[in-house]
Amino acid sequence: MSEAIVSLRGVSKTYTRGKQAVKVLEALDLEIAKGDFLALMGPSGSGKTTLLNLIGGLDHASTGSVTVAGERLDQLSGSQLAKWRAHNVGFVFQFYNLLPVLSAERNVELPLLLTNLGSEQRKKHVMTALQIVGIADRAKHKPSELSGGQAQRVAIARALVADPTLLVCDEPTGDLDRKTADEVLHLLQVLNKQHGKTIVMVTHDAKAAEYATHTLHLDKGRLVEQVRVGAAA
């Protein structure tokens, strides 16, 4: 296995809901190699999104260590994590989560506002990202003027515009029809193979998982099966 970009050791996560403690992940060990395209599968409530949140630095583990891109995330404060996310990870959500008041290009520009890039440079990066996802012609359009597939492409452009090493995708095709889903998955595959992005994707869809190089099954917070698959063409 090549160099691990994600390394989890003895990770547990417990949420408190009212007076009840709910254990979502339990003593989880996991390594994801750089350049991998990992699909996380499992039934609802199995801990997929929680695991994704820990890898993406959105949440802290209750116990154990989470190391991503050489950084111990469990040791970072909230603001340190925010800065780390800005530089190292791009997020893609099921419902795109674009800002409705901004045009596609302004949405994609958002992560760059946190960098020292000037206006012209930002514009250049934004256009490059939009071209990579094949949506440059819709740059001026607002999310409400885009189809689901187009909106998801914009969301992917936003995720990769700051050139992160890791893309974290939570059900990225959950809101799309089969054809559009295949296009988006193919795009993720291209980003993985041609641009070297490590991708961790949560999905319920076995067909979507076929695009990944690895599939990981979770059940009740435990890793139950790790499958290496040949990526779909």
Place this chain on the structure above:
Amino acid sequence: MRFLPLLWATLWRRKSRTILTMLSLVTAFLLLGLLQAANSLLGLGTVNLNAPILITQARVSFTSPLPMRLLPQIEAVPGVDAVSFSQFFGGIYKDPKNFFPQFATMPDRWFRVFTECKLGPGQLEAWKASRTAAVAGKNLVERYGWKIGDRIPLTSQIWPQKDGSRAWAFDLVGIVDDATTDSCPRKNNMYIRYDYLDEARQFGQGLAGIFVVRLKDQSQAERISSQIDAMFENSPDETKTQTERDFTLNFARQVGNLNLILNLILCAVFFTILLLTGNTMSQAVRERIPELAVMKTIGFTDTGVLVLVLAEALLICFIGGMAGMLLSVGVMKVFAKVLTQFPAVRADLRVWTIALVTMPTLGLIVGGFPAWRAKRLSIVDALAGR
């Protein structure tokens, strides 16, 4: 600056709501501008009234007259430069709505006291030469379109002539201007000859409303005031002497503490605006929770999100506030042209300072709670819709 497009777009997320909020802010700051300018005029604004001038009135009330025999005694007080006097005429020009103050005085004495007031060449001589002559302030002349030589009919509400008629007529021979200030109240008044009034009126001969005292040294105002009042203590004509500024303020207070009333109105207006804008901001943040969570996800820090929400509140308050203040300046200019019988109301430095302090304060207060809420927002909970 790089966040300005984001702020601007967010501000117009709900156009109608933003416009209504801004309109309420514009109204509030329009009122602030107008009422504080009025406050300035009633209070600190009256500094343009001559400081080295004292007004001596009857101690009981300024409506009680004083005998002219007090004049030489006041004149003899050390430190007094010149003394004039005036009698309120209370005339109506053609229609009761045409109210403006008229005072009877003597030309030489009046100009020795109000040295900053000027007449055109030969106009003082013309006033002195004719007992029915009168001079009028520049604003007044412009308001009624008078010109030199016009005969101005006035119906006095106070002074009938000896034949019982209240109809008087005066010849306009001069226009009073003041080179030092635009808001001099004397530019809104008319001055007639006291000797003519005193001889022709049915009663009240030898009485004047007030004495106007010009001092050689302004710093002696307190001593001279006390000395004048002491001279007439325990006499049938006890006096009250004060600076012209205090006299004007006391006159204004006859209708109540206007300053307090105006400030209370403003407090009520701004309290309402506070609730209204605060509610709008809270609502705006509440409906943007998923978006704020996404911003945090892509790397905006908690403090960064707090600053953005605060900046949004500050921006809306600044735009609304500036629009309201500029509108108030426009309205004041219109007032100055239309209501020439009153001194011009202006948004001076004090008014602008109050407005420029109020704008960010309001922004911070209304944006504070929503911004704090945005800062505390948990990404995981917000994305999960909890």
